[in-house]
Amino acid sequence: MTKHPTPANNTRIGFHYFPDTLHYRDSDLNAWLPELKALGAKWLTLVAPQDRAIPESFIRGIIDAGIEPVLHFHLTMKSLPRADSLSLLFQVYADWGVQYVALFNRPNCHSQWSDDKWVQQDLVERFLDIYIPLCETVCHAGLTSVFPPLEPGGDFWDTAFLRTSLQSLVRRGHQRLLDRLVLGAYAWAENLPLNWGAGGPERWPGARPYYTPPEEEDHKGFRIFDWYTTISEAVLEEKLPILLLAAGVRPGDQRDLNVPAVDAEEHANRNLILARHLAGDIETIHDDIRLEPIPEHVLAGNFWLLAAAQNSPEAEASWYKVNGTTLPIVQKIKDWVSGLGEGQQQSYDNPPRQNHRANHKKNKPIKHYLLLPAYEWGVANWHLEITRPFIKKHMPTVGFSMQEASTAEKVTIVGGEQSFPPEEVEQLRAVGCLVEQVSGDGTSIATQLDKL
CATH class of the missing domain: 3.20.20.80 (Glycosidases)
Structure with missing residues (x-):
């Protein structure tokens, strides 16, 4: 076989x-x-x-x-x-x-x-x-x-x-x-x-x-x-x-x-x-x-x-x-x-399909993903601080991986083109993610997140 x-x-x-x-x-x-x-x-x-x-x-x-x-x-x-x-x-x-x-x-x-x-x-x-x-x-x-x-x-x-x-x-x-x-x-x-x-x-x-x-x-x-x-x-x-x-x-x-x-x-x-x-x-x-x-x-x-x-x-x-x-x-x-x-x-008669992927699920496994930028030197503390109210309110999965984000139904991106090139953001939409993106200085990001 x-x-x-x-x-x-x-x-x-x-x-x-x-x-x-x-x-x-x-x-x-x-x-x-x-x-x-x-x-x-x-x-x-x-x-x-x-x-x-x-x-x-x-x-x-x-x-x-x-x-x-x-x-x-x-x-x-x-x-x-x-x-x-x-x-x-x-x-x-x-x-x-x-x-x-x-x-x-x-x-x-x-x-x-x-x-x-x-x-x-x-x-x-x-x-x-x-x-x-x-x-x-x-x-x-x-x-x-x-x-x-x-x-x-x-x-x-x-x-x-x-x-x-x-x-x-x-x-x-x-x-x-x-x-x-x-x-x-x-x-x-x-x-x-x-x-x-x-x-x-x-x-x-x-x-x-x-x-x-x-x-x-x-x-x-x-x-x-x-x-x-x-x-x-x-x-x-x-x-x-x-x-x-x-x-x-x-x-x-x-x-x-x-x-x-x-x-x-x-x-x-x-x-x-x-x-x-x-x-x-x-x-x-x-x-x-x-x-x-x-x-x-x-x-x-x-x-x-x-x-x-x-x-x-x-x-x-x-x-x-x-x-x-x-x-x-x-x-x-x-x-x-x-x-x-x-x-x-x-x-x-369409019996159950033999699937080699044990983790096959009907829906995207993550409901909401908060995608934050990561740098060579690590993660910016101020990104974590300004997003804290948003995290407490919406309880999203928080991470720094574009690939992991692609498995979410909804993705909120914090950061502009320098951190997340437009073609990568478009790929998220292409695979069926609902994408929101906010950028700017700390005050601007906090204000935008509060409105979401």
Whole structure:
């Protein structure tokens, strides 16, 4: 069994939510949660903004329904945040019960880099120079880091990118990071056989980067996890867990030009087979061929794409349309889920979630936090004196830690920009804290506090 957390009664069936960060209101949760339950969802990929938190009510609503959220931060090498600017977000998400965070998206593609950075040597090493500090921040918050999904093939061949990355992490001595690492992947089935590439490079030794001989199969199919597993075993001597952050068959897919493009009916039939296969249906058959079992270390397959805005370039692939209609796959999966036998039906009844965080709480653990400045030489006595009446009146938790303050519902800050930079204060608001700030001389601060 994997040492990484999974939802109770894990069927491994999941979905990729909207491909943007604009649909996290309470009304969105109320609209989509019944649909996700009817589809048997146990996992959900959420695109996470880097400048604010997804609302707590949305995150907790998903988790309380027995669904494991995977937060995917689409960072690019063109505009990079500092690790400390994300640390508050990671800590708050962990306190809310989030367990998986993926950083970056398709870093093996030129589009994710500026032109001058892309053409320099040692691309993977330069990526890791940026990725490792951010990944360590994720781990420090108690979260599980997901190595970014790579574009299958890509401008820098993905299997080479992955192998070099793992080798470098070993060489640099980041064993603790590797112990907590999960591999992200995109598993596009296209219009190829669903067993395409099964067995990995050991079965298909003739497949080469950018060239697959006619008699061979490559990794660019649903079974991409077989190829990534071979790499992790060769480098680390173990099978790293794998999350398919987006997977399945998309309308119009036609990699094999000798086979018709995927239409709505084929989209429904093939994705239903994959859903059954993920859930452990050992009798799954496609084109009269029994599909090979999906290994246990593949934690989930999140189907692309639940929904998209009307003007989104991904709207054609969405299962739910803006006009209220759905692709045929929606009803097929709902019928299959509702028709499961009693033994399997338990997987969809939202039992208590297996949570690796013993201190997971419904609300922020601190109601009110008084944040005072601390200096290299210590704490100013006059700050303690002028805040004494406020402390006696409101009885807040008193401290000097921005990170601790982020776990409070309300934060009162004493001090100006010199002690608390505006970007740090904004991070508190971004993670859902109600923030009040007072500054000035002693008399001014005392007067302002008296009015609060």
